[in-house]
Amino acid sequence: MTDSNFIKVIDSPTGTGKTSWAFDYIKSLPSDKKVIFITPFLDEITRIKDGLPEKHFIEPDRKYGEGRKEKHLLKLIRAEENIASTHSLFSRITDELITALHASGYILILDEVFGVVEKFDMWDDFQYMSKEEKDELTKNNLRTLFDKGFIATKEDFLVEWIDKDNPLDKYRGLKQLVDRGLLYLINGTLLLWTFPVEVFQPGIFEEIYILTYQFDYQLQSYYYKYFDITYSKYHIETIDKKFTMIETINNDYEVRWIEKVKPLITILDNPKLNKIGDYVSTMKGINKSALCKNWYRNNAGEFNRIQKNIINFYTFYAKVPSTKRMWTCFLSYKKDIKCSNISLKTWVAMNYRATNKFKTKTALAYMLNRYINPFFIAFFSKKNIDLNQDGFALSEMIQWIWRSAIRDYKPIVLYIPSQRMRTLLEDFLNQKSAAMEVTSQTIDQPIEIYDDDL
DSSP, X not given: OOOTTTEEEEEOOTTXXXXXXXXXXXXXXXXXXOEEEEESSHHHHHHHHHHOGGGOOBOOOGGGTTTOHHHHHHHHHXXXXXXXXXXXXXXXXXXXXXXXXXXXXXXXXXXXXOOSEEEOOTTTTOTTSOHHHHHHHHHHHHHHHHXXXXXXXXTTSBEEEOOXXXXXXXXXXXXXXXXXXXXXXXXXXXXXXXXOGGGGSTTSXXXXXXXXXXXXXXXXXXXXXXXXXXXXXXXXXXXXXXEEEEEOSSSHHHHHHHHHHGGGEEEOOOHHHHXXXXXXXXXXXXXXXXXXXXXXXXXXGGHHHHHHHHHHIXXXXXXXXXXXXXXXXXXGGHHHHOBTTBOGGGBOOTTOOSOOTXXXXXXXXXXXXXXXXXXXXXXXXXXXXXXXHHHHHHHHHHHHHTTSGGGGTOOEEEEOOOHHHHHHHHHHHTTOOOOOOBOOOOTTOOOOOGGGGO
């Protein structure tokens, strides 16, 4: 178990100054204290470098690393430079990088949670293959590896390599990850990769700060529970015009924030346009899965209706030009929804975080219904960790909404046809204790697909 104050989660509402506090904190550090600042997107690295010119943050560049950013990152760590990089590069951390970081005295600032548990694609380089073909090939190869005694699984799904001989070249990368204890096999068909847990243990970084909101509902918090990693929680308040990190002992700060933003948010209440996402009564009870991934997969005939609804929302209710619009749906279906009046230029991925580039948008169409992938549920259930479906869905939606003008406390209009998602947001804004659904796998639970979380 880690020291709970070694990792500080700054769990504060979007727009309350987490990044500004981080910049002020970094400026206050003595010159011999070095920082690694990890952010989701490349364009945010520019903001870090421009906002902290006196600290000379350097971005890893493949041209200085023999064609690989990881090698340049290693050089920068050994040279004790301040570093700004992305979630993507950080998630590929190697044992060599971890060794270089050991006792280096770096402070890690992680802007937003990142993918600490993800599907592992054995055939990621096979761009010509469809996802279904890759999945089938993975299943066949896993079956072969099991049958020939190359691999086995422990009780907690952890994969171990049994055969001590060198594997075929095509499995060499797979074996390296297995030997590092990073791969788990779920239901005998799907590999999950986990981020090296030692990175979050004392000795690698001097301190770790995670800037996010509603951390308790994110997979990274469940990952911490799984590996028995403790942390302390803080939030940001403005005191005497200064962004200040305050230890969180209650949610009074959040209540005040909700009271401030609620009057700025108009949620479309139109039974005709919202009907496509209504609950449906069935023999088994109430089905709340309209507009989830499976719904999209099985209701291609409704895409035209989705298009018309979005156009009606923009034209007759929001009444704003295209420059003020943003919308989202699952990645796999955005080209099915776009049309002459719904531009792909205004589509914003459902998992966008930590960016200000959409803060002029005032009319938002959220055309989906989020659920956690059941494979994650199966993984965490091995340690009796329950995942909160509604909490996850709400936190993801809030992050998306707060990419818009509401970041600057300007009014926005929302179209959220999913009755489940709309109710979650309304209850949140009304400060109701919504009956969040803790996962228990049911026969009707919709299954999400990983590729749409990118």
